[in-house]
Amino acid sequence: QVQLQESGPGLVKPSETLSLTxxxxxxxxxxxxWSWIRQPPGKGLEWIGNVYNSDTTKYNPSLKxxxxxxxxxxxxxxxxxxxxxxxxxxxxxxxxxxxxxxxxGDLDCWGQGTLxxxxx
Amino acid sequence: xxQMTQSPSTLSASVGDRVTIxxxxxxxxxxxxxxxxxxxxxxxxxxxxxxxxxxxGVPSRFSGSGSGTEFTLTINSLQPDxxxxxxxxxxxxxxxxxxxxxxxxx
Numbered sequence: 001q002v003q004l005q006e007s008g009p010g011l012v013k014p015s016e017t018l019s020l021t022x023x024x025x026x027x028x029x030x031x032x033x034w035s036w037i038r039q040p041p042g043k044g045l046e047w048i049g050n051v052y053n054s055d056t057t058k059y060n061p062s063l064k065x066x067x068x069x070x071x072x073x074x075x076x077x078x079x080x081x082x083x084x085x086x087x088x089x090x091x092x093x094x095x096x097x098x099x100x101x102x103x104x105g106d107l108d109c110w111g112q113g114t115l116x117x118x119x120x
Numbered sequence: 121x122x123q124m125t126q127s128p129s130t131l132s133a134s135v136g137d138r139v140t141i142x143x144x145x146x147x148x149x150x151x152x153x154x155x156x157x158x159x160x161x162x163x164x165x166x167x168x169x170x171x172x173x174x175x176x177g178v179p180s181r182f183s184g185s186g187s188g189t190e191f192t193l194t195i196n197s198l199q200p201d202x203x204x205x206x207x208x209x210x211x212x213x214x215x216x217x218x219x220x221x222x223x224x225x226x
Contacts, residue, residue, distance in 0.1 A: 035215070037217075044207065044217060044218070044219045044220045045156075045158075045164065045207055045209075045217040045220070046217065047209075047214070047215040047216060047217060050215070058214055060214065061121065061214075094163055094164075096163075099169075103170070104169055104170070104211070105152060105154075105211025105212075105215060106154035106166055106169040106209065106211060107154070107156075107164070107166060107209070108166050108169075108175065110163035110164060110165070111163065112162075112163055113163050
């Protein structure tokens with residue numbers, strides 16, 4: 001059974017870069033899209049972006065070029081970088097997997113989430 | 121951009137009730153829609169994909185319908201575990217979530 005686990009700093013200063021890693025265990029990373037989603041405290045879910053096979057990425061246009069997602073299949077990990085953060089980027093960040101099925105873009109496996117607070 | 125709008129934002133119901141949540145897209149997304157349940161402090165959990173296909177292990181009291189721009193999630197005979205927040209998500213173009221519908225106890 002595939003398990004995902006987010007890791008990274010829980011506190012980031014304004015204007016700095018938020019960096020998180022998602023470790024994937026119990027399954028292969030090939031033939032899946034890997035996504036990041038966030039949820040500000042008390043609010044709804046926002047899709048950040050996804051990556052496929054190291055060379056295909058899609059990002060939420062609302063993040064205006066601040067986001068980068070990469071994958072390291074040798075380590076069974078994928079990563080998120082969000083630059084120039086502000087308090088509005090404070091959220092629980094989730095990593096998740098899309099199924100091995102080209103006709104699906106739902107998210108069938110999620111990490112537990114990690115809270116990142118942006119504050120000086 | 122594809123926008124997803126859920127209604128209602130909050131729904132009060134009792135155990136045993138039949139509950140319906142609506143999700144509307146601002147353009148056709150065919151049947152590229154998923155539904156999730158999120159309990160407080162937990163990650164979302166996939167219930168339905170392709171608008172009406174029940175994810176493995178999800179109780180049959182959950183069902184989804186719709187296509188194009190209007191979709192519904194129905195919970196038949198609401199159970200205590202079902203009091204949670206529900207989100208729709210489109211995957212026709214990029215990915216977008218609805219704002220959520222909280223189902224609470226009447």
